[in-house]
Amino acid sequence: MTRLSRTGIEYAHGGGRIGYAWNLWTGCSNTACPCRADCWALAMCRRYGWPQEPTLKTDDERVLRAPLGMTTPARFLVQFTSDFLDPKIDWGRREQIWCRVQECPRHQFLFLTKQYGAAEEFFGERAVLPNVWVGASICDYKSGRPAVNSLSRLNRMGWHTWLSVEPLLTRDVAQGIGTPKALATIEWMVVGALTRNGRTVGQTVGGTRPALVERLIWFAPEAGVGVWLKSNLEPIIQQVTDPRSGEPFRSVTDWQDPVGGKEQGIETVE
Numbered sequence: 001m002t003r004l005s006r007t008g009i010e011y012a013h014g015g016g017r018i019g020y021a022w023n024l025w026t027g028c029s030n031t032a033c034p035c036r037a038d039c040w041a042l043a044m045c046r047r048y049g050w051p052q053e054p055t056l057k058t059d060d061e062r063v064l065r066a067p068l069g070m071t072t073p074a075r076f077l078v079q080f081t082s083d084f085l086d087p088k089i090d091w092g093r094r095e096q097i098w099c100r101v102q103e104c105p106r107h108q109f110l111f112l113t114k115q116y117g118a119a120e121e122f123f124g125e126r127a128v129l130p131n132v133w134v135g136a137s138i139c140d141y142k143s144g145r146p147a148v149n150s151l152s153r154l155n156r157m158g159w160h161t162w163l164s165v166e167p168l169l170t171r172d173v174a175q176g177i178g179t180p181k182a183l184a185t186i187e188w189m190v191v192g193a194l195t196r197n198g199r200t201v202g203q204t205v206g207g208t209r210p211a212l213v214e215r216l217i218w219f220a221p222e223a224g225v226g227v228w229l230k231s232n233l234e235p236i237i238q239q240v241t242d243p244r245s246g247e248p249f250r251s252v253t254d255w256q257d258p259v260g261g262k263e264q265g266i267e268t269v270e
Helices: 040-048 061-071 091-102 116-124 141-157 173-176 210-216
Strands: 017-020 075-078 108-113 132-138 160-165 188-191 228-230
Touching: 017 061, 017 228, 061 091, 108 116, 116 132, 132 141, 132 228, 141 160, 141 173, 173 210, 188 210
Parallel strands: 017 075, 075 108, 108 132, 132 160, 160 188, 188 228
Antiparallel strands: none
């Protein structure tokens, strides 16, 4: 059995579960993405010498079977080194992943994509699974509105939905997401700063500004959205007002709701 690695993505852990990277391919073909120059998936490709075009891993068959051999309930980040719905990957491979998800109801699976229409097509024609969270990644106004619209429709079908806003690039991204009513169909939101080489980019050189973070999260309490502030926001978070208290944040740890809330009766992995 292939042993999966615990992911270094901080929000993957919590609620009684350990998070694992579950990646059958690497690379991304979305050349029109506004954050491609700072794309995390492509940065991983450069770091480990993987192809930047979508390419199946040599051990993809063994990786596909890995969740079956894990008896402790875990959390899997599905295809975060690429896009689960990248059009250059054969549709049949996604169906194989989905079959494995159906066979593992004890585990939790987080999907994240920038192919919003394809996400509606893929998940919209399937029976809702309570252990699956459908996520959309955005970084600016242009991507915000279609992402939230697609997630809203999937949420009304019964799917768990979440939003990843990283890197937070433009001041109008909050307007792109829409009203508190629209945001209410998103159950959980991860917010992160612009980073390069693992470091938060400074405000004076184009990095994420505190006002952007504040504007983005302001309606989250009213909409009932869980929020996870990533650690890369730490350099600026004390300049951001917490909408729940009206006081400045002391640390990002002041607001880090785990995905799905706290789950009871789950044995943790040592």
